[in-house]
Amino acid sequence: MKYLDEYRDPAAAKKFAERIARTVTRPWTIMEVCGGQTHSIARFGLQELLPEPLTLLHGPGCPVCVTPLGLIDKALQLAARPEVIFCSFGDMLRVPGTRGDLMTVKAEGGDVRIVYSPLEALEVARQHSDRQVVFFAIGFETTAPANAMAIYRAKAEGVHNLSFLVSQVIVPPAMQGILSSPGNRVQGFLAAGHVCTVMGIREYEPIARRYRVPIVVTGFEPLDILQGISMCVAQLEEGRAEVENQYARSVLPGGNPAARNIMQQVFEVVTRDWRGIGDIPHSGLGLREAYRELDAERRFEFAPEAEEPESPCKSGLVLQGIIKPTECEAFGSACTPESPLGATMVSSEGACAAYYRYRRAPA
Amino acid sequence: MCLAVPGKVLEVSGDEELMKTGRVSFGGTVREVNLAYVPQVEIGDYVVVHVGFAISILNESEARRVFDDLESLEEPEIPEDAA
Numbered sequence: 001m002k003y004l005d006e007y008r009d010p011a012a013a014k015k016f017a018e019r020i021a022r023t024v025t026r027p028w029t030i031m032e033v034c035g036g037q038t039h040s041i042a043r044f045g046l047q048e049l050l051p052e053p054l055t056l057l058h059g060p061g062c063p064v065c066v067t068p069l070g071l072i073d074k075a076l077q078l079a080a081r082p083e084v085i086f087c088s089f090g091d092m093l094r095v096p097g098t099r100g101d102l103m104t105v106k107a108e109g110g111d112v113r114i115v116y117s118p119l120e121a122l123e124v125a126r127q128h129s130d131r132q133v134v135f136f137a138i139g140f141e142t143t144a145p146a147n148a149m150a151i152y153r154a155k156a157e158g159v160h161n162l163s164f165l166v167s168q169v170i171v172p173p174a175m176q177g178i179l180s181s182p183g184n185r186v187q188g189f190l191a192a193g194h195v196c197t198v199m200g201i202r203e204y205e206p207i208a209r210r211y212r213v214p215i216v217v218t219g220f221e222p223l224d225i226l227q228g229i230s231m232c233v234a235q236l237e238e239g240r241a242e243v244e245n246q247y248a249r250s251v252l253p254g255g256n257p258a259a260r261n262i263m264q265q266v267f268e269v270v271t272r273d274w275r276g277i278g279d280i281p282h283s284g285l286g287l288r289e290a291y292r293e294l295d296a297e298r299r300f301e302f303a304p305e306a307e308e309p310e311s312p313c314k315s316g317l318v319l320q321g322i323i324k325p326t327e328c329e330a331f332g333s334a335c336t337p338e339s340p341l342g343a344t345m346v347s348s349e350g351a352c353a354a355y356y357r358y359r360r361a362p363a
Numbered sequence: 364m365c366l367a368v369p370g371k372v373l374e375v376s377g378d379e380e381l382m383k384t385g386r387v388s389f390g391g392t393v394r395e396v397n398l399a400y401v402p403q404v405e406i407g408d409y410v411v412v413h414v415g416f417a418i419s420i421l422n423e424s425e426a427r428r429v430f431d432d433l434e435s436l437e438e439p440e441i442p443e444d445a446a
């Protein structure tokens with residue numbers, strides 16, 4: 001087992017698709033929560049394999065896409081300060097703020113550095129004790145343990161010149177938000193396999209019961225996604241609404257206890273603003289009081305930003321599965337990955353970027 | 364962002380749990396990975412790695428279930444008149 005190519009076999013994918021086609025008797029709408037899954041679906045053309053009555057909606061699970069404008073603007077201000085080294089995951093560099101993006105700030109002389117892991121920011125801080133290092137700690141539950149470790153170690157090791165601009169969001173409240181919205185069309189979910197690798201699956205049980213939706217924790221390779229869909233469709237057809245685990249090779253029911261433990265120590269649940277969607281109660285993580293000295297929003301002063309400019313971007317609707325990217329007028333014309341109007345066109349996991357990149361010639 | 368990739372653990376170092384690191388091969392490309400969250404990891408295990416951290420050890424028997432499920436699809440169908 002290499003845990004990769006085996007799950008991409010087109011002949012096997014076809015068999016799963018045929019089974020799904022045999023099972024489906026009615027139109028169903030299923031949402032995959034995670035942008036990584038959206039990316040796979042577009043890349044491997046999975047939607048085209050599925051029978052007509054089945055609709056896949058793409059969910060809000062792209063942390064780059066949902067990081068609020070106000071925080072991007074703060075990042076831009078920090079990155080422009082001469083004393084600051086601003087460290088970020090690469091996919092944040094092109095996300096548009098009110099004025100420009102991190103890439104522009106870098107081109108204008110800001111010290112913006114792409115890191116692969118949050119621990120690299122810790123290393124940069126150690127090497128430049130005369131500078132202020134800020135790490136843009138964004139992500140879902142998948143990334144929270146890594147960010148938490150950097151924060152935990154910065155405090156434990158007394159790294160005084162490192163702080164964190166935190167935009168941690170969590171998935172279940174966003175799913176509940178979608179399910180309780182009056183226009184909701186989602187009848188079943190593929191839950192995000194890596195989020196659940198960290199958090200486990202139990203917190204989804206009350207959601208499945210309360211809203212009577214099947215929730216299938218699903219991996220990211222084509223066969224994973226097709227099997228997840230197949231399990232979800234079987235539940236819908238049989239009238240069941242349970243939490244099932246397609247991705248058991250990585251996901252334990254209780255998640256990863258060591259990771260959850262450090263997350264617990266560093267973070268507490270807070271209300272967060274999701275870009276394009278708005279405030280969702282209890283939908284994010286913020287630093288606990290004991291770690292507030294490491295909060296970049298407290299350490300630095302920020303100039304107030306001008307009003308949010310009018311934008312044709314409908315990413316909020318895309319993120320909630322209300323419209324498909326191609327239903328946005330700007331898609332592919334005014335808005336492309338080279339000059340994105342919204343974050344969902346920037347990140348490779350954003351639905352707009354996935355649709356653009358893997359656009360198939362019309363049949 | 365939540366992209367996480369499986370890799371094979373080649374080497375484990377560090378005694379203290381929170382400081383465990385190791386070398387992990389991703390189809391031949393070897394990277395240093397933090398193993399603090401998979402303290403029971405052993406050389407030869409496959410781990411799922413996200414932003415430099417291993418977040419799980421892949422379970423081989425669970426991993427095969429997808430293919431078992433697939434095989435069950437291939438069982439020859441019993442012709443109706445055989446019943």
Ligand code: SF4
Pocket residue numbers: 312313314315318325328329330331332335336340341342343344345352
């Ligand atoms: S295509 Fe561009 S403008 Fe339209 S919703 Fe997507 S990111 Fe926004």
